[in-house]
Amino acid sequence: AAGTGGQNGTLSRERSGGHAVESFTDQNVRTAEQLAENVTATDPNRLAYLSPALAKDARLSGTPAVSVRAAFGGGRSPYLTALLVDYGTDARAYGGVSYGPTPVCYGQGVPGDTGCARLAEHVTVTAPYKIITRGWIDVRNRHSASRTDLLREGRFYDFDFDLQPTDYVVKAGHRIGVVLISTDRDFTLRLPAGTGVSVEPGDSSVELPLVGGRSALG
Numbered sequence: 001a002a003g004t005g006g007q008n009g010t011l012s013r014e015r016s017g018g019h020a021v022e023s024f025t026d027q028n029v030r031t032a033e034q035l036a037e038n039v040t041a042t043d044p045n046r047l048a049y050l051s052p053a054l055a056k057d058a059r060l061s062g063t064p065a066v067s068v069r070a071a072f073g074g075g076r077s078p079y080l081t082a083l084l085v086d087y088g089t090d091a092r093a094y095g096g097v098s099y100g101p102t103p104v105c106y107g108q109g110v111p112g113d114t115g116c117a118r119l120a121e122h123v124t125v126t127a128p129y130k131i132i133t134r135g136w137i138d139v140r141n142r143h144s145a146s147r148t149d150l151l152r153e154g155r156f157y158d159f160d161f162d163l164q165p166t167d168y169v170v171k172a173g174h175r176i177g178v179v180l181i182s183t184d185r186d187f188t189l190r191l192p193a194g195t196g197v198s199v200e201p202g203d204s205s206v207e208l209p210l211v212g213g214r215s216a217l218g
Contacts, residue, residue, distance in 0.1 A: 007040050009201060011049040011178055013214065018202035026077045026195040036085050036131055037178045047199055048118035049089060051176040051217070058170045060084075060218045062209025064133060065161040068180065069203040073153040075195025078140045080159055081184040082206075084132045086164075089176030092130045094123040123196055127175075132170075135163030136188060156200060178206050 009022070035046045060148045066082045097120040105116040136158055140148050151157060170176055182197055183190060210216045 004080055004182045009047070009049045011051040011176060013217075015110065017148065018045065019200055020127065020202055021198050021200055023196060023198045024182075025193075026075060026079075026178070027193045028183045028185060029193070030075075031178075031185045032081065032083055032134065032181060032187075033131060034206060035181050036083050036129060036177070038176060039087065039129075047200065047201075049083060049178045053081055053088075053175055054170060054172050054217060055197045056172045056216075058176075059168070060132065060170065061167045061211050063165045064135070064137065065160070067158060067160045067205050067207075068179070069158050069200040070139075070152050070153055071150055071158055071198045072139060073154045073196050073198075076191045076195070077182045077193075077195040078138045078191075079136060079182050079184065079188045080161075080197070081134060081136050081138055081188070082161075083134045083177075083179040083181070084206075084208075085129055085177040086132050086140050086168070086170050086174055087129045087142040087177050088171060089126065089128045090130075090171065090174070091124045091126045094125045097121060103114045106197075107181070117203075132168045133164045133166040134187075135161050136184060136212040137161040154198075156198075158203075176208070 006021060024047050025044055039048045039050060064084055070079060071079060082157065099118040099120050103116040103118050107115045109115040139159055142151055142159055180199060182195055
């Protein structure tokens with residue numbers, strides 16, 4: 001398991017138990033991509049847990065879920081964000097398209113529609129990691145979206161929430177990572193920085209929708 005101050009821990013197949021506590025401090029400037037990027041270095045604004053390198057390709061198809069035992073204190077951010085990350089240098093879809101300069105016409109145009117379009121190509125980028133999917137919880141609404149329950153500062157609670165559904169193949173030699181942060185700059189409100197989040201990794205877990213079950217990890 002990781003130590004305090006944003007060191008990296010191991011993503012293992014079984015819960016380790018125990019009550020070791022690891023901590024990070026929320027910030028509201030860097031994006032989730034920036035916080036997930038360099039897991040070879042420590043980072044005080046996140047906790048990261050990585051699997052061993054995969055022996056073979058593993059397909060994730062469905063809805064990942066996390067259970068995190070954590071305590072909040074010393075700030076205003078109520079968010080807990082989990083990132084599921086593919087670590088391994090590869091060419092991946094970048095999430096956009098590029099359009100060629102020459103239009104292709106399919107028939108006679110009409111007013112407002114020329115009958116022509118430009119061919120589109122998916123954009124790829126070679127990078128050492130990619131966020132596969134992510135999920136969020138407002139810890140004040142841990143029981144229901146319609147019910148607010150304030151937290152007692154420094155007290156540990158169990159937070160269970162889903163990540164966004166996905167269908168993704170993690171290639172052999174890559175590592176699966178779970179990164180915990182608070183503010184997700186692109187998807188949550190950006191409240192003042194400084195909230196402290198303490199996590200008990202031994203009593204936390206992630207459930208992955210692996211096609212073929214556990215044996216798919218080799």
